Amino acid sequence: MILARIDNVSVRFGDKVVLQNLSLDIEEGAITCLIGLSGAGKSTILRLLNGLRKPDSGHVYVKGTDICCMRERDLIDFRSKIGFAFQFAALFDSMTVADNVALPLREHTRMRPEQIDAVVMRTLEMVGMETAREKYPAELSGGMLKRAGFARAIVTNPDLVLYDEPTTGLDPIITHVLTDTIVRLRRQLSGTAVVISHDLDSIYVMADYVAMLFEGAIIAYGKVEDVRRSGNPIVQQFLQGSEIGPIPI
Numbered sequence: 001m002i003l004a005r006i007d008n009v010s011v012r013f014g015d016k017v018v019l020q021n022l023s024l025d026i027e028e029g030a031i032t033c034l035i036g037l038s039g040a041g042k043s044t045i046l047r048l049l050n051g052l053r054k055p056d057s058g059h060v061y062v063k064g065t066d067i068c069c070m071r072e073r074d075l076i077d078f079r080s081k082i083g084f085a086f087q088f089a090a091l092f093d094s095m096t097v098a099d100n101v102a103l104p105l106r107e108h109t110r111m112r113p114e115q116i117d118a119v120v121m122r123t124l125e126m127v128g129m130e131t132a133r134e135k136y137p138a139e140l141s142g143g144m145l146k147r148a149g150f151a152r153a154i155v156t157n158p159d160l161v162l163y164d165e166p167t168t169g170l171d172p173i174i175t176h177v178l179t180d181t182i183v184r185l186r187r188q189l190s191g192t193a194v195v196i197s198h199d200l201d202s203i204y205v206m207a208d209y210v211a212m213l214f215e216g217a218i219i220a221y222g223k224v225e226d227v228r229r230s231g232n233p234i235v236q237q238f239l240q241g242s243e244i245g246p247i248p249i
Protein backbone atom coordinates (compact mmCIF):
# COMPACT_ATOMS: atom_id res chain seq x y z
CA MET A 1 0.00 0.00 0.00
CA ILE A 2 1.19 3.49 -0.86
CA LEU A 3 0.63 6.11 1.87
CA ALA A 4 2.04 9.06 -0.04
CA ARG A 5 2.96 9.68 -3.64
CA ILE A 6 5.12 12.46 -5.04
CA ASP A 7 4.15 12.55 -8.67
CA ASN A 8 6.29 14.23 -11.32
CA VAL A 9 7.11 17.18 -9.10
CA SER A 10 9.37 20.12 -9.92
CA VAL A 11 10.51 22.75 -7.41
CA ARG A 12 12.50 25.87 -8.20
CA PHE A 13 14.01 28.49 -5.93
CA GLY A 14 14.44 31.50 -8.20
CA ASP A 15 16.40 30.27 -11.21
CA LYS A 16 17.63 27.21 -9.40
CA VAL A 17 15.82 23.98 -10.21
CA VAL A 18 16.07 21.84 -7.08
CA LEU A 19 13.68 19.00 -7.96
CA GLN A 20 12.87 18.09 -11.54
CA ASN A 21 10.04 15.76 -12.53
CA LEU A 22 10.66 13.78 -9.38
CA SER A 23 8.43 10.88 -8.41
CA LEU A 24 8.59 8.85 -5.21
CA ASP A 25 6.14 6.52 -3.46
CA ILE A 26 6.13 6.15 0.31
CA GLU A 27 5.05 2.67 1.41
CA GLU A 28 2.63 2.46 4.30
CA GLY A 29 4.05 0.98 7.51
CA ALA A 30 7.63 1.17 6.27
CA ILE A 31 10.65 3.34 7.00
CA THR A 32 11.90 5.00 3.84
CA CYS A 33 15.34 6.58 4.13
CA LEU A 34 16.17 9.45 1.85
CA ILE A 35 19.84 9.96 1.04
CA GLY A 36 21.72 12.41 -1.12
CA LEU A 37 24.31 15.15 -1.14
CA SER A 38 24.00 18.26 0.99
CA GLY A 39 21.79 20.75 -0.78
CA ALA A 40 20.29 18.08 -3.06
CA GLY A 41 16.76 18.90 -1.92
CA LYS A 42 16.05 16.26 0.72
CA SER A 43 14.49 18.64 3.25
CA THR A 44 12.46 20.13 0.40
CA ILE A 45 10.95 16.68 -0.23
CA LEU A 46 9.86 16.46 3.42
CA ARG A 47 8.32 19.92 3.19
CA LEU A 48 6.39 18.80 0.09
CA LEU A 49 5.03 15.81 2.02
CA ASN A 50 3.48 17.94 4.74
CA GLY A 51 2.38 20.74 2.45
CA LEU A 52 4.79 23.36 3.81
CA ARG A 53 6.03 23.84 0.26
CA LYS A 54 3.95 23.53 -2.89
CA PRO A 55 5.53 22.15 -6.05
CA ASP A 56 5.83 24.41 -9.09
CA SER A 57 4.44 21.51 -11.09
CA GLY A 58 3.28 17.99 -10.34
CA HIS A 59 1.26 16.61 -7.46
CA VAL A 60 1.68 15.31 -3.95
CA TYR A 61 -0.90 12.78 -2.75
CA VAL A 62 -1.20 11.71 0.85
CA LYS A 63 -3.73 8.95 1.56
CA GLY A 64 -5.12 9.57 -1.91
CA THR A 65 -5.74 13.30 -1.47
CA ASP A 66 -3.88 15.80 -3.64
CA ILE A 67 -2.54 18.17 -0.98
CA CYS A 68 -1.38 20.69 -3.56
CA CYS A 69 -4.99 21.83 -4.08
CA MET A 70 -5.89 22.04 -0.39
CA ARG A 71 -6.98 25.30 1.12
CA GLU A 72 -4.75 26.66 3.89
CA ARG A 73 -7.41 25.80 6.50
CA ASP A 74 -7.58 22.17 5.41
CA LEU A 75 -3.80 22.01 5.19
CA ILE A 76 -3.54 22.96 8.85
CA ASP A 77 -5.81 20.04 9.78
CA PHE A 78 -3.96 17.75 7.43
CA ARG A 79 -0.60 18.72 8.93
CA SER A 80 -1.73 17.66 12.39
CA LYS A 81 -1.75 14.08 11.02
CA ILE A 82 1.88 14.37 9.96
CA GLY A 83 4.70 14.50 12.48
CA PHE A 84 7.74 16.55 11.55
CA ALA A 85 10.98 16.18 13.51
CA PHE A 86 12.95 19.10 12.15
CA GLN A 87 16.61 19.15 11.14
CA PHE A 88 17.22 21.68 13.91
CA ALA A 89 15.01 20.66 16.82
CA ALA A 90 12.97 23.89 16.62
CA LEU A 91 11.62 23.79 20.16
CA PHE A 92 10.40 26.97 21.80
CA ASP A 93 13.15 28.11 24.19
CA SER A 94 10.76 29.79 26.60
CA MET A 95 8.68 26.65 27.13
CA THR A 96 9.47 23.45 29.03
CA VAL A 97 9.85 20.16 27.20
CA ALA A 98 6.37 19.11 28.35
CA ASP A 99 4.80 22.34 27.08
CA ASN A 100 6.61 22.05 23.75
CA VAL A 101 5.33 18.50 23.33
CA ALA A 102 1.81 19.51 24.41
CA LEU A 103 1.61 22.26 21.82
CA PRO A 104 0.26 20.21 18.89
CA LEU A 105 -2.45 18.78 21.16
CA ARG A 106 -3.42 22.23 22.44
CA GLU A 107 -3.56 23.55 18.88
CA HIS A 108 -5.21 20.69 17.04
CA THR A 109 -7.41 18.85 19.51
CA ARG A 110 -10.12 19.59 22.05
CA MET A 111 -8.52 17.39 24.68
CA ARG A 112 -8.86 18.48 28.29
CA PRO A 113 -5.71 19.62 30.12
CA GLU A 114 -5.56 16.41 32.24
CA GLN A 115 -5.83 14.30 29.09
CA ILE A 116 -3.11 16.33 27.43
CA ASP A 117 -0.85 15.88 30.46
CA ALA A 118 -1.37 12.12 30.33
CA VAL A 119 -0.65 11.85 26.60
CA VAL A 120 2.42 14.08 26.90
CA MET A 121 3.76 11.96 29.76
CA ARG A 122 3.15 8.73 27.83
CA THR A 123 4.86 10.18 24.75
CA LEU A 124 7.87 11.39 26.74
CA GLU A 125 8.17 7.88 28.20
CA MET A 126 8.20 6.45 24.66
CA VAL A 127 11.34 8.48 23.87
CA GLY A 128 12.91 8.09 27.33
CA MET A 129 12.49 11.76 28.24
CA GLU A 130 10.00 11.58 31.13
CA THR A 131 12.51 12.85 33.69
CA ALA A 132 13.29 15.91 31.56
CA ARG A 133 9.72 17.11 31.23
CA GLU A 134 10.15 20.29 33.29
CA LYS A 135 13.46 21.24 31.69
CA TYR A 136 13.93 24.03 29.15
CA PRO A 137 15.57 23.39 25.76
CA ALA A 138 18.73 25.28 26.78
CA GLU A 139 19.28 22.71 29.55
CA LEU A 140 19.24 19.72 27.17
CA SER A 141 22.01 17.93 25.30
CA GLY A 142 21.82 17.52 21.53
CA GLY A 143 20.46 13.98 21.81
CA MET A 144 17.81 15.04 24.33
CA LEU A 145 16.74 17.93 22.10
CA LYS A 146 16.29 15.49 19.23
CA ARG A 147 14.21 13.16 21.41
CA ALA A 148 12.05 16.03 22.61
CA GLY A 149 11.57 16.91 18.94
CA PHE A 150 10.58 13.30 18.23
CA ALA A 151 8.05 13.42 21.07
CA ARG A 152 6.49 16.58 19.68
CA ALA A 153 6.37 14.99 16.21
CA ILE A 154 4.55 11.84 17.36
CA VAL A 155 2.31 13.20 20.12
CA THR A 156 -0.73 13.46 17.84
CA ASN A 157 -0.28 9.83 16.77
CA PRO A 158 0.31 10.85 13.15
CA ASP A 159 -0.12 8.70 10.04
CA LEU A 160 3.31 9.69 8.79
CA VAL A 161 6.40 10.85 10.67
CA LEU A 162 9.11 12.82 8.88
CA TYR A 163 12.56 12.89 10.48
CA ASP A 164 15.07 15.37 9.05
CA GLU A 165 18.60 14.29 9.97
CA PRO A 166 17.72 12.83 13.37
CA THR A 167 21.29 11.83 14.22
CA THR A 168 23.53 14.35 12.47
CA GLY A 169 26.23 15.75 14.74
CA LEU A 170 25.62 13.33 17.60
CA ASP A 171 27.98 10.76 19.11
CA PRO A 172 27.81 7.09 18.01
CA ILE A 173 26.03 5.93 21.15
CA ILE A 174 23.29 8.55 20.98
CA THR A 175 23.04 7.87 17.24
CA HIS A 176 22.40 4.23 18.06
CA VAL A 177 19.82 5.12 20.73
CA LEU A 178 17.97 7.50 18.38
CA THR A 179 18.02 5.00 15.52
CA ASP A 180 16.50 2.37 17.82
CA THR A 181 13.96 4.92 19.01
CA ILE A 182 12.81 5.60 15.43
CA VAL A 183 12.41 1.88 14.71
CA ARG A 184 10.54 1.33 17.98
CA LEU A 185 8.26 4.32 17.47
CA ARG A 186 7.36 3.14 14.00
CA ARG A 187 6.32 -0.20 15.51
CA GLN A 188 4.41 1.36 18.43
CA LEU A 189 2.60 3.78 16.17
CA SER A 190 2.26 1.11 13.47
CA GLY A 191 3.03 4.06 11.26
CA THR A 192 5.02 5.16 8.30
CA ALA A 193 8.23 7.17 8.45
CA VAL A 194 10.51 9.01 6.07
CA VAL A 195 13.99 9.62 7.46
CA ILE A 196 16.68 11.80 5.96
CA SER A 197 20.06 10.62 7.12
CA HIS A 198 23.71 10.77 6.20
CA ASP A 199 24.53 7.98 8.61
CA LEU A 200 24.76 4.83 6.51
CA ASP A 201 25.11 2.49 9.49
CA SER A 202 21.81 3.62 10.95
CA ILE A 203 20.17 3.58 7.52
CA TYR A 204 21.17 -0.06 7.10
CA VAL A 205 19.63 -0.79 10.51
CA MET A 206 16.34 1.06 10.15
CA ALA A 207 15.45 1.36 6.48
CA ASP A 208 12.91 -0.82 4.72
CA TYR A 209 13.38 1.24 1.57
CA VAL A 210 16.11 3.62 0.47
CA ALA A 211 15.70 6.42 -2.06
CA MET A 212 18.67 8.34 -3.36
CA LEU A 213 18.20 11.88 -4.60
CA PHE A 214 20.69 13.24 -7.11
CA GLU A 215 20.47 16.29 -9.36
CA GLY A 216 16.75 16.75 -8.84
CA ALA A 217 15.59 13.18 -9.31
CA ILE A 218 15.43 9.85 -7.48
CA ILE A 219 18.18 7.84 -9.17
CA ALA A 220 17.85 4.74 -7.00
CA TYR A 221 14.99 3.29 -5.02
CA GLY A 222 14.40 -0.09 -3.46
CA LYS A 223 14.98 -2.35 -0.51
CA VAL A 224 18.21 -1.58 1.34
CA GLU A 225 20.01 -4.62 -0.05
CA ASP A 226 19.03 -3.79 -3.63
CA VAL A 227 20.23 -0.20 -3.36
CA ARG A 228 23.48 -1.37 -1.76
CA ARG A 229 24.01 -3.70 -4.70
CA SER A 230 23.04 -1.03 -7.25
CA GLY A 231 25.14 -0.99 -10.40
CA ASN A 232 24.78 2.79 -10.62
CA PRO A 233 28.26 4.31 -10.17
CA ILE A 234 26.78 7.45 -8.55
CA VAL A 235 25.05 5.35 -5.88
CA GLN A 236 28.19 3.29 -5.29
CA GLN A 237 30.39 6.38 -4.99
CA PHE A 238 27.97 7.93 -2.51
CA LEU A 239 27.66 4.79 -0.36
CA GLN A 240 31.41 4.30 -0.31
CA GLY A 241 32.04 7.98 0.42
CA SER A 242 34.67 8.02 -2.30
CA GLU A 243 35.99 11.20 -3.83
CA ILE A 244 36.67 9.32 -7.05
CA GLY A 245 33.74 8.80 -9.38
CA PRO A 246 31.05 10.54 -11.40
CA ILE A 247 29.78 12.85 -8.61
CA PRO A 248 31.13 16.37 -9.17
CA ILE A 249 32.85 17.65 -6.01
Ligand SMILES: Nc1ncnc2c1ncn2[C@@H]1O[C@H](COP(=O)(O)OP(=O)(O)OP(=O)(O)O)[C@@H](O)[C@H]1O
Nearest residue numbers: 013014018036037038039040041042043044045087
Ligand atom coordinates in the same frame (compact mmCIF):
# COMPACT_ATOMS: atom_id res chain seq x y z
N1 LIG B 1 13.40 28.82 0.98
C1 LIG B 1 14.44 28.70 0.14
N2 LIG B 1 14.82 29.75 -0.64
C2 LIG B 1 15.83 29.63 -1.53
N3 LIG B 1 16.52 28.50 -1.70
C3 LIG B 1 16.20 27.44 -0.97
C4 LIG B 1 15.14 27.48 -0.01
N4 LIG B 1 15.04 26.26 0.57
C5 LIG B 1 15.99 25.50 -0.01
N5 LIG B 1 16.68 26.20 -0.92
C6 LIG B 1 17.78 25.68 -1.75
O1 LIG B 1 17.36 24.46 -2.31
C7 LIG B 1 18.38 23.49 -2.28
C8 LIG B 1 17.91 22.27 -1.57
O2 LIG B 1 17.70 22.57 -0.19
P1 LIG B 1 17.34 21.46 0.87
O3 LIG B 1 17.36 22.12 2.19
O4 LIG B 1 16.10 20.76 0.46
O5 LIG B 1 18.58 20.47 0.71
P2 LIG B 1 19.04 19.23 1.61
O6 LIG B 1 19.24 18.08 0.69
O7 LIG B 1 18.08 19.05 2.73
O8 LIG B 1 20.45 19.71 2.16
P3 LIG B 1 21.20 19.41 3.57
O9 LIG B 1 21.71 18.00 3.49
O10 LIG B 1 22.32 20.39 3.58
O11 LIG B 1 20.20 19.62 4.66
C9 LIG B 1 19.58 24.16 -1.62
O12 LIG B 1 20.46 24.57 -2.63
C10 LIG B 1 19.00 25.35 -0.92
O13 LIG B 1 19.92 26.40 -0.91
Ligand SMILES: [Mg+2]
Nearest residue numbers: 042043087164
Ligand atom coordinates in the same frame (compact mmCIF):
# COMPACT_ATOMS: atom_id res chain seq x y z
MG1 LIG C 1 18.22 19.26 4.78
